[in-house]
């Protein structure tokens with residue numbers, strides 16, 4: 635295959651124009667769906683168009699049809715921004731067009747993933763032998779974490795959920811703060827644990843799970859159980875008191891799942907020592923309403939990581 639290098643140059647020009655103007659343009663899109671459809675849609679073309687014209691048309695529509703969330707005046711959802719080098723690497727990835735399902739299909743993709751996972755473990759001070767996987771976002775992170783919980787709890791109860799499914803399986807009790815993110819409920823639904831069966835624990839005015847109510851919910855409980863906590867609440871940034879929740883979950887014999895997506899603003903550097911752990915908080919998510927909370931929660935995460943029993 636030959637690649638028309640006019641395309642590459644054009645894409646870089648358009649990308650630079652877009653990013654250079656991101657701080658000045660309106661944050662919201664200034665083209666409606668109908669206007670975008672009128673520009674880009676119409677009936678199926680009988681033949682192919684000039685590739686450069688296609689890129690030009692997309693770039694022109696994108697200038698006004700996108701939301702400028704990398705810009706300095708975007709205060710909407712908690713979406714992260716991409717570094718220039720990551721954007722450029724992404725273009726390389728598109729050119730490589732790998733099927734990265736296993737090592738033999740793409741040694742490059744598999745190795746880069748292994749390296750990134752190793753660095754993350756170093757950064758977080760996690761045991762080297764732990765395995766790590768990258769998911770598409772917090773929805774799939776919740777799903778994956780809760781799938782691991784379902785597997786482990788049922789295995790402990792003598793049930794092979796992958797082989798035998800959930801019909802006849804010992805019931806799993808899922809205990810969730812009432813202000814848990816909706817993706818937790820979606821994950822529970824997708825895993826056959828049913829959003830309606832969930833035990834919802836009352837939250838305080840900041841959306842934190844109330845520890846006294848959790849204590850009451852777990853008291854006397856037996857059988858497989860998952861406690862879902864979060865750091866932090868999508869509306870307030872407030873973090874559940876993991877340091878108090880973790881011992882309650884442990885006493886109940888429950889799996890503790892932490893939806894820590896908002897902790898994404900907190901970064902850890904190894905070897906510098908923080909609260910006696912080989913890690914240090916070097917920046918904090920500015921969504922937090924209470925730094926003490928985040929401190930206590932982050933410390934508890936480290937403790938939980940270091941002692942996953």
Ligand SMILES: Cc1ncc(COP(=O)(O)O)c(C=O)c1O
Pocket residue numbers: 712770771772773774815817864865866867868893895896
């Ligand atoms: C606490 C929490 N969990 C999960 C999610 C879902 O994240 P994603 O959009 O990456 O699936 C969000 C998104 O804001 C969140 O705040």
